[in-house]
Amino acid sequence: MKRVENAEWFKSSHSNGNGACVEVAYLADAVAMRDSKEQAGPVLTSTFEGWRSFIGSVVEGEL
Template structure:
């Protein structure tokens, strides 16, 4: 999958992890991509926007 237009961002909660972060690109029209910030040229996981929203929502529940 071509992720050339992806705009990657880190969570604001990642700043204290010595660079051990996950980056997310959610600016693409049909997918949300996730990658390891230490390996920017490595593989990325790709999710549908619906699946990603479900994951994020489930992490916010107590």
């Protein structure tokens, strides 16, 4: 099982490098998110379904 400690973090290809980025990692049973400036800081996790719903809402302009 992939854990946060062993996660492979990435930023969106749309990231412009201004330091206001969110990094994402796909785990075995969840999606993890963190602030790219605070890599040792808190990590938020979501189910895959929750992540898909969030991204869909962003794409549709609902958020």
